[in-house]
Amino acid sequence: MAERTEKPAEGRPVVACDDVHVEFRTLATGKPIKPSMSSGLLQRGRSLRTVHALKGVTFVARANESIGIIGTNGSGKSTLMRTITGLTPATRGAVYAKSRPNLLGVGAALIPDLSGGNNIILGGLAMGMERSEIEAQYDEIVEFTGLEDFIDMPMRTYSSGMSARLKFAIATAKEHEILIVDEALSVGDRDFQKKSEKRIRDIRERAGTVFLVSHSMRSIRDTCNRTIWIEKGELRADGDTDAVVKEYEQHR
């Protein structure tokens, strides 16, 4: 046991997923499309459907890693990330973490009618920062968004790329030990994508751990040193980015 944790090449474990299963039970509504599928008067319309979104995922993430998460649509990537943060409970299995992982999800705390500037304060507080911390970083955040001229305008007047910039800037203002980025980069323009990828690498250099969910293999290659491929709720591959991405691209 001792020799494994002491291995110099590997950082300390910060997140451990132990055979994680997630099942969603939802009321399927609506009539079956094909008449042959309907089964009697009583069952029509509503029936309880179980979606097995994750089927036993196991891995350990370590300090100083940035891990790409890839896989086709609906394969369970977002579900896995939400389970790691504790926002979706595991039906079976367990997730252990050093500190509570943060999903880059500050967007939901912002109020569209407020100015970008007020939203920076509100978003920072929502992530658990102190007001003094936010005020100290305020200028830096505004500069990162590149929205100096619009910061007093209500957020609802922003374009989708502009709000994505604001959200990303707020979310990464906090020192994250474990940060999860799910498709947040895809809306920004080329410049902003580069800037945000750099910021993710910075977080990693400060001994943080980053999970990046993306369909852009270029983003994954540029930012991640390890990649996990999730397919139909199962962990299909886990390892060096180049190898896993190559395998994934051949599979398609």
Place this chain on the structure above:
Amino acid sequence: MSMSELAAANSLERVGARPSFTDYVTEVWRRRDFTYSLAKYRIQSENERNRLGMLWVVLRPILSAMVYGLVFGLILAGMRPANFVPFLIIGVFFLEFFNTSMNGGAKSIISNTALVQSLPFPRMVLPIATVLQNLLNFMPTLLLMFVLTMLWGARPNLSWFLFIPLIALFYLFNQGVALIFARLTVHVRDLSQFVPFISRLIFYTSGVFFDPRTVLEPYPTLQAVYAWHPLNEVLAIARGILLDEYSIPWDYWWKLAIWAVVILVVGTVFFWKAEERYGREN
């Protein structure tokens, strides 16, 4: 080595476990700046959306006081309580704070699903921010109430300071109710459709436009039970302070205090018990 051993060896904690009650309350307190800002910014954004802005906060209760005044002033004709106009205004204005808190509390979790699903913070922040927002909105209404009752002959005096403990108790009571409904609607989503009816029922029974003590005069047992109606207690005390025609029923103070403490404690524990449940779809 098994995964749980690895976790233990590296002091990793299991994600998603509900914190102990004291830890929870401490964390809620630590987030007070967020709670307050949420309330403040929501008021600000609401004011920006409507042309008349902040004015709506006082216009709404005035308009409903006028409607109730017209309708019940005519229906009740002969048996109107003494000094009817300020009597009614006090009732409507105070009930507005209760109603908005109960309705807002009921919606505080279910209408913020996206927020609950994307950031970790003690969920109790949401119903607290809602009631705080209503308390802040209640302040200008209160001022207006003082002005209006003065037009009908009330004169400021030292006893008006009793409004401070009265509103404090009323606030705590409303907070407790909001917490209870915040959790109930998560379990029974359809309940949120019922809440407006419940609040209307409470509105009509709490003596907004009639004086239950005179109405129930012939039935002493009923009167004794009714003395425990928390909202009527609030209204009766407020009228006792402001209007010469009414006296402050002193026993209502401790009855209301018991209500406020019990409901708040029950609400807090009840809400905390389901902390992991909020925002979950399955």
